Amino acid sequence: MTFMDTTKLLAELGFVFALTLPFFGSAFGATAAAMATLGAWKKCFQENRTPPFMLIAFVGAPLSQIIYGMILMNAIKGASGATEPSTLLAMGLLGGLVISASAALQGKVGAVAADAMGETGKGFGIFIMIVGIIETVALLGLVFFMQAIR
Numbered sequence: 001m002t003f004m005d006t007t008k009l010l011a012e013l014g015f016v017f018a019l020t021l022p023f024f025g026s027a028f029g030a031t032a033a034a035m036a037t038l039g040a041w042k043k044c045f046q047e048n049r050t051p052p053f054m055l056i057a058f059v060g061a062p063l064s065q066i067i068y069g070m071i072l073m074n075a076i077k078g079a080s081g082a083t084e085p086s087t088l089l090a091m092g093l094l095g096g097l098v099i100s101a102s103a104a105l106q107g108k109v110g111a112v113a114a115d116a117m118g119e120t121g122k123g124f125g126i127f128i129m130i131v132g133i134i135e136t137v138a139l140l141g142l143v144f145f146m147q148a149i150r
Contacts (some may be wrong), residue, residue, distance in 0.1 A: 010085035014092025015076045021093075022069030022138075025100030029062030029107020036111035040118020052117060054124050058110030061131050065103035068142045069096060075146045083149055095145035102138035109134055 037055040044051035072095045076088050113127035 007085040008080075011076070011080045011088040014085075014088035014090070015073050015080075016092070017089075017096040018076055018092035019069050019073040019096070021096030021100040022065045022103060025103030026062045026066050026107075028104040029065075029110070030059055030103075032104075032107040033059045033062065033110035033114060036114040037118070040114050043118055049121075052121060052124075055114045055117060057124075057128060058107075058114045058131060061110055061135065062103040062107045064135065065099045065106075065138045068099050068138050072096070072099070072142055072145060075149050079149045088149065091145050091149050095141060098141035098145070099138045102134060102141065106131055106134040106138075 037059050040055060041051040072092070076092050080088060110131050113123075113131060117123055117127060
């Protein structure tokens with residue numbers, strides 16, 4: 001493997017990390033929220049109450065981080081000729097981890113929100129705001145990492 005091949009590999013690894021890591025976080029986050037949503041719906045069925053369909057928003061919220069990973073991946077791909085390959089590797093790895101963590105933790109917050117709303121039938125607006133704040137971490141990470149690439 002030549003030096004040029006090695007440097008290209010570093011940039012490509014950054015590209016891969018930026019895309020794949022958010023998938024893991026989204027999968028873990030959506031699963032956590034889905035399990036709590038199913039539990040909340042089960043309680044509603046047992047008590048002969050109509051289950052709130054709006055809980056599905058908590059399940060789907062972590063999936064948007066996949067899009068942020070794709071945007072970061074495209075930024076890394078676009079900068080591959082102008083930026084140091086080691087920088088692209090670091091930005092892809094660290095940016096992917098930040099976005100992934102946001103998705104996983106957003107799902108956990110969504111799980112608590114689903115449980116609370118399933119129990120009370122109230123608070124959707126407040127709960128979705130909290131979930132949105134966790135989303136902001138991924139958005140800010142995306143923007144800051146993209147700025148670091150330039």
